Amino acid sequence: MMMLLLVAHGSRRDESNAEVKALANQLLSAESGFADIDCAFLEIAQPSIPDGLRQLIAKGALEIVVMPYFLSAGRHVSSDIPAEIEQVRVEHPEINIRMAPYLGASAEIAQIVMQQASSVLQEI
Amino acid sequence: MMMLLLVAHGSRRDESNAEVKALANQLLSAESGFADIDCAFLEIAQPSIPDGLRQLIAKGALEIVVMPYFLSAGRHVSSDIPAEIEQVRVEHPEINIRMAPYLGASAEIAQIVMQQASSVLQEI
Numbered sequence: 001m002m003m004l005l006l007v008a009h010g011s012r013r014d015e016s017n018a019e020v021k022a023l024a025n026q027l028l029s030a031e032s033g034f035a036d037i038d039c040a041f042l043e044i045a046q047p048s049i050p051d052g053l054r055q056l057i058a059k060g061a062l063e064i065v066v067m068p069y070f071l072s073a074g075r076h077v078s079s080d081i082p083a084e085i086e087q088v089r090v091e092h093p094e095i096n097i098r099m100a101p102y103l104g105a106s107a108e109i110a111q112i113v114m115q116q117a118s119s120v121l122q123e124i
Numbered sequence: 125m126m127m128l129l130l131v132a133h134g135s136r137r138d139e140s141n142a143e144v145k146a147l148a149n150q151l152l153s154a155e156s157g158f159a160d161i162d163c164a165f166l167e168i169a170q171p172s173i174p175d176g177l178r179q180l181i182a183k184g185a186l187e188i189v190v191m192p193y194f195l196s197a198g199r200h201v202s203s204d205i206p207a208e209i210e211q212v213r214v215e216h217p218e219i220n221i222r223m224a225p226y227l228g229a230s231a232e233i234a235q236i237v238m239q240q241a242s243s244v245l246q247e248i
Contacts, residue, residue, distance in 0.1 A: 004241050008195075016196040019228070026234055033245055067241040071132070071195055071227070072140040100244045103195070103237060104143070110150055112230045117128050117191040120224045121157055 001035040003061040005052050007081055008069040010041030017045040020069060036061070039069075042076055042084070049084035053097065057088075063096040071104035125159040127185040129176050131205055132193040134165030141169040144193060160185070163193075166200055166208070173208035177221065181212075187220040195228035 004027070008020040024039040036059055040052025047055060049066075056064055066085055068077045085097055103109070128151070132144040148163040160183055164176025171179060173190075180188055190209055192201045209221055227233070 002245065006237065006241075011196060011198055013196075013198050016198045019196055023234060023237070027238060030234070030238070032238060033242055065241050065244045067237060069195060069237070071193060072135060072137075072143055074135055074137050074140045098244050100241045103233075103240060106236050106240055108232075108236050108239065109227075110147060110154070112232050112236065113130065113147070113191060113193070113227060114151060114154070114156060115232065116227060116230055117130075117189050117224045118157055120189045120222050121126065 001060050002033065002063045002065070003056045003059070004032070004034040004037040005049070005056060005064055005066045006037065006039040006069050007049055007052070007066055008039060008041055008045075009076065010044035012044055017041065023069075034065070042080055049081065050087045053085065053088040054091075057092055057095055061095065063098075065098055065100050067100045068102035070102045071109075073102055073104065077102045125184050126157065126187045126189070127180045127183070128156070128158040128161040129173070129180060129188055129190045130161065130163040130193050131173055131176070131190055132163060132165055132169075133200065134168035136168055141165065147193075158189070166204055173205065174211045177209065177212040178215075181216055181219055185219065187222075189222055189224050191224045192226040194226045195233075197226055197228065201226045 006024045011017055020039045024037050028037040040047050040049045070077050130148045144163045148161050152161040164171050164173045194201050
C-alpha cells in the first residue's frame, strides 16, 4: 500500500502545527492515490519523522512518499529530512520510502503567489 | 503606481535567498497587475522589509502590496512582518501599504501538495 507523509518544520505555535494536520486530513478526504496520509515534523512537534514513518508502516504501508512542506530547498530539505528518513530505511529495508520534490519547487507556486497578492487589489 | 513586495524569512543559505529573488523576477516578467515586484527578507538577508519598501517608494510606488512568502501563519506573519511595515507607514503616511494573505492560506496549496507528491508515483 502506498501512503503519504507530509513533513513540516514544526512550530512552538500549536496553531501552525494544527494547520499542517488539517491539510493532511483535507488531502486524505479528497481523491488521492494514497491509502493513508499523515503528517510529521522535523522539530518541536509530534510525531517526529521517524515516528511518522513507523506509524504508517504499522498501518500496512509498503511504499511511502515523504513530501517536504517547505518553500525553500535549505538544509532541512537537503540533509535533515533525508537523515531522518534514513533511520527508518535502516530499520525497514523492505519498505520503499521516497522523497517528493519540496513544495517550493513546484512551477505552480508562482501562480499561487500572484493570486494571493492580486486578491488584495480587488479590495477597493 | 502599484508595486509588490514579496517577503520571505531569509536564510543563511544564499541559494535559498536567490530562489526568492528569482521568483520575484519571474513574477515581474509575467503579466502582473504590478508596476514592479521586489523581494525582501525578515531576517539575515538583504534587503530588510523596511528597506525593500523604501526602495519601491523611491521607484515611485504609491501603493504597495506586501506578500508573505510563508506557509504558516506564525509569529512572523502575524506580528513580525506587520511591525516592520509599520516603521515605513510612519515614515510615509501618504503611501498605501497593504498585506496580502500569506501563501499557505491559499486554498490551492493542497492541490500543489498533491501534484508534487503524486509526481513521485509516476516514476516506476
